[in-house]
Amino acid sequence: MSERSVEVVVFDIGGVLLDWSPDYLYRELIPDAAQREHFLTAVATHEWNQQQDAGRTWAEAVAELTALHPEHAEWIEAYDTGWLKMVNGLIEGTAEIITELREQGVPTYALTNFSAEKWEIAKESFPILAGFTGEVVSGTERTVKPGEKIYRILLERYDLDPTAAFYTDDKEANVVAARAVGMQAEVFTDAPTLHTHLKARGLPL
16 A cells, blocks of 8 residues: 555545535626626625635624725625525535545544634534534634644544544545645545545545
8 A cells, every 4th residue: 555544534624524505595696707706706705705704704704895995885795695605515425435434434624714603604504514423613723724723623522533534525625725734635636536535544445
């Protein structure tokens, strides 16, 4: 076996287990593609959303952005109230891998940039999210990937040996950061490739 074996598997959530994109909501609200792109890149930006991942409340976020762009008040509020419509369900192949790992007794963990408020909503809507052995959510911890701190929180809180932990994330920077703290990690591209990575590390799939 060319890869080291692992004992636990750690998952990013958005883009790995949940099919999440603001487009799913805003295609309905803003049919014009150019107008929609402007709103999501110049108004409700990735950076603005990431502040909720870092712990800012949605009430604060909506109020601050609405004050800056009152003409878009309804669309801004929808980012909060319509958040669940941004989730187009589970990425089924990943869900099946997680279920199989759990059935085989392999501990699974979540390490995710996610608003604390929306994480609770997501867990209610998708019960698989409530079944992790442990979870580290950026909005609760008030620190985001790819900063080292959030990886250290995971390893220390659950007493994990980083060399025996495998992590997958759809963002390369987050994978690089996981490797920097000693974890085995691969960029998530699709479920079959993830399955191959896990099999190569001796997991019972």
